[in-house]
Structures are given as C-alpha cells and as structure tokens.
Amino acid sequence: MAAARWWRDGLRFECTRCGNCCGGASGSVRVDDAEIAALARRAGLDDAGFRAAFTRPLRGGERSLRERRDGTCVLYDPRRGCTAYADRPRQCRTWPFWRAVVHSPERWAEEAAGCPGMGRGPLHDAASIASALADDGTSGSLAG
Ligand code: SF4
C-alpha cells in the first residue's frame, strides 16, 4: 500500500445517508464481540439473543449482521436509515477507507459510482486514512 499512496494529499468523503451501501447487493457486515455487545444493549437484548437473531456465521469464526431477503442490512430502516448509527460496526465506520477501495484510483472511482459521499465533503488527510486502513473492519487486503 505504501507504494500506492495516490491518496497522499487526502480524499474527500461525507456520507449523505443515502443508504446505498446498507441495501441492494448482498455482502458481509462483520461484527466482533464488542460490537455485538453494544448493538445488543441498544436493542434491549442480551448478547446471545442479539447474536442469534441478528447475526450469521462467517468462515473462520467471524460473524456478520444478517440481511433481509432483498440484501438490505437487518439494521437498516428505509425511512430512518441505520437504526444503530452511533453503534454501527467498524466496517461501516471506516467506509470508504477500506484497503480494497483505496487500493487504486480506479477502484475508488468504481465504488464512488455507487456512493455519492465519495469525492465530496471534508478532506480526510493521509494520516486519518492510514489509520482507518490499518484496521478497516473488512476481511482482507483486497477482498472488501
Ligand atoms: S452509499 Fe455512501 S453516501 Fe450512501 S449511505 Fe453509504 S456511505 Fe453514505
């Protein structure tokens, strides 16, 4: 990644809360134990209850939030947006500063086609981008 720091002058991003990334195509939203505990508290459930009702297993022992039939995240409400925004998982917090997205200008542009917040709003400097990339909450270097 160091050799590919095309983003050394920073990147602009400001979420418009459009919801595109919370619905549509199916995907994993990884949640660790601490995130499950916070989401469970918010939902008034114990950790085991939240885990059973709102998460599903991934390979390697990780867990993802469940999705509805149409691929929408189980925590997304079409009128209110993310119903757990303050406690949303790290993967949601670090978007779009994921290793797989910041990998190249071309990848950034591809993702920006579906995310109107990319390329607008405040400038995120290289240090803050690097910090997000160091633990972006996703599965790997290029897998998203
Ligand atoms: S697609 Fe982008 S702008 Fe829309 S909710 Fe997701 S992060 Fe925000």
Ligand code: SF4
């Ligand atoms: S947790 Fe919230 S921000 Fe993350 S995908 Fe689900 S609805 Fe969207």
